Amino acid sequence: MYLKQLAALVATAVLVSGCQTTNPYTGEQEVNKTAKYAGVGALAGAVIGGIADGGDGALKGAAIGGAAGGGYGYYTDRQEAKLRAELQNTGVQVHRQGDIIQLVMPSNITFDSSKSDIKADFYPVLGSVAKVFKEYNKNLIQVVGHTDSSGNDKINQPLSQARADSVAQYLIAQQVPQTRITAYGKGASMPIADNSTKAGRAANRRVEINLLPPPAKTRSKG
Template structure:
């Protein structure tokens, strides 16, 4: 009993160590999402493997279960780790922010670099950034792409709702025109309903004028 428990702990530890990466910005070692999920999967897999094996084969079953469970648990997390790293590298210096929450990635594109004021026409100097995103979305094609337009609260609600919808649709249309499957994409406008800063200041309103791309696992 003690032996296979020790082997389970060892397998989980290996999975976690394998998921450790070096933060390129701080130089510190950190656990990736894949490593954490893999470690959890390894523990669960080891328990199942040991429980279903005969008494003399429990240690072997624990190791096999840990390996299978770790691979399954870390699979999509590892995929998102790689995609996040590629997006951060690709978007460095563009003004587009990359945020991560679990297995969901969000790209925040400020309005001042994507569209002219009160326009849904994509700014010409933003095309290179979108073209780079197209390449990443083609390489990492296991995501749904939810595009959401946002505005500040200046002007009528109807005008802002329409503008945010048209801006989101402009980005969606550009992606599909450049080879991203329409079945992966949704686009809608949130108007001023989801501010991330105060609309009482110009700086806050500038932050609220944005387009977000939310990358989620395909159903």
């Protein structure tokens, strides 16, 4: 009986982990991240529970593992959806890699050329970002400034740092806790496009906000 229950559980977990949904913003089919994490967690929990306590242990372990696996993934899913909804048609790109969400803010909508003062038109957008950060307050927030390769490091490095600092200070002014935020300038050291073209240089002039998972101890209390 135990083997049949475990087999059914494993099969269900595998099916759930492979569920696909349609991204409402891109129309693309993608794996449901929450289901994926929950399915993997259920499998792990079943194996560990089965070793520890036979059939009942496997079933209990699957339930616990599924909840734990889906917990932070579900949180990140909701946060990603809220950010995409808030940032539609703003020019800010939202990317997701596992538990990390990245916002890419091109300089043409955030700063004037060679300046680090946030454009007035961008304040409402950044205010929407701050609102989501306060609602979803488990992440660590890493603000990173980048430039193209024009000029030299003596110009690019401090400019990228100043732009990252401007964004970070605005978030803090909007009551996002300073303890969650770090700001770095990377100058021209991390291009995402070809600096030999005008379009490539424009893409490289950007500020990124990386939303990072909290430390394990903090996450386990959530």
